Amino acid sequence: MALGGQADVVARDAAGNILHDSRAERIARDVDLLDAVSPKLACSTVLRRLFESYSRSVANPTDEFVYLYEVRDRLSAHYGGEQAARNALQITKNDWQRLGLLANVEPLVQGRHRGKHSRGQRVATRAELEDARRLVCEWIIAFARIV
Amino acid sequence: MPLAAERQALAGEKDTFMNPDRTELEWTYDPPDLFEVPYRHSDTEVELVFDGGKALATLKTPTTSVSADLEERVKMLVESILLVRQLQVHRT
Numbered sequence: 001m002a003l004g005g006q007a008d009v010v011a012r013d014a015a016g017n018i019l020h021d022s023r024a025e026r027i028a029r030d031v032d033l034l035d036a037v038s039p040k041l042a043c044s045t046v047l048r049r050l051f052e053s054y055s056r057s058v059a060n061p062t063d064e065f066v067y068l069y070e071v072r073d074r075l076s077a078h079y080g081g082e083q084a085a086r087n088a089l090q091i092t093k094n095d096w097q098r099l100g101l102l103a104n105v106e107p108l109v110q111g112r113h114r115g116k117h118s119r120g121q122r123v124a125t126r127a128e129l130e131d132a133r134r135l136v137c138e139w140i141i142a143f144a145r146i147v
Numbered sequence: 148m149p150l151a152a153e154r155q156a157l158a159g160e161k162d163t164f165m166n167p168d169r170t171e172l173e174w175t176y177d178p179p180d181l182f183e184v185p186y187r188h189s190d191t192e193v194e195l196v197f198d199g200g201k202a203l204a205t206l207k208t209p210t211t212s213v214s215a216d217l218e219e220r221v222k223m224l225v226e227s228i229l230l231v232r233q234l235q236v237h238r239t
Contacts, residue, residue, distance in 0.1 A: 023183075026183075027183055027184055030183070030232075030235050031186065033231065033235065034186060034188065034228060034231050034232065034235075035188065037231050038188065038224065038227045038228045038231050039190065039224070039227070041223075041226075041227035041230065041231075042220070042223050042224065042227060048227070048230075051227075051230040051231065051233075051234065052230070054230075054233070054234055055230055055233055058233060058237055058238065058239050059239050133237060137234055140234065141234075
């Protein structure tokens, strides 16, 4: 038997009325994003490519940072450079560089330059993976909201 | 994300001389529990329901002959929804 992920929380008042339902709130957020963003993929090739890169990162975990970095590259190309991309999507320099560090500098098995790190190579930590995924998700969604 | 382009036979077709009551296109996706609850999406051409590994598209204008263009548009919408959902749940 295995318990997965975080527990959903339902908070009720003394009368049993629901004050907070984390599952219902998550589902509502997910539906809002699906409704708002999905139709835009047919209208924006760039947006579709961003989602396809993310999808490949999920399907190819050993190359995960290669595909996540593709998203950064595509945004940079679309806006004509890092600064313009960061300005348009309100991405901090720290966040932008964080993905670069994980994909290009750290000696990670999932990284883009793994061949350079024949010694001392390691698998990305859970925190590093979650960090990179979160950043890229935020950037894709930020782009989707304004495209 | 595997999306088997498995278009189902037209449903609700009465005979070749009558208009159908309903026209459905169906695809399968994996994993079947990708959506936490059934997800419904509607646009001017189609009503979509994603549930249990099946994406069912019901055309708003029933027809016995679905054009390749329309089928491609619906398929693209189905794929788009799956891509967005994959971003939300990070699952293959």
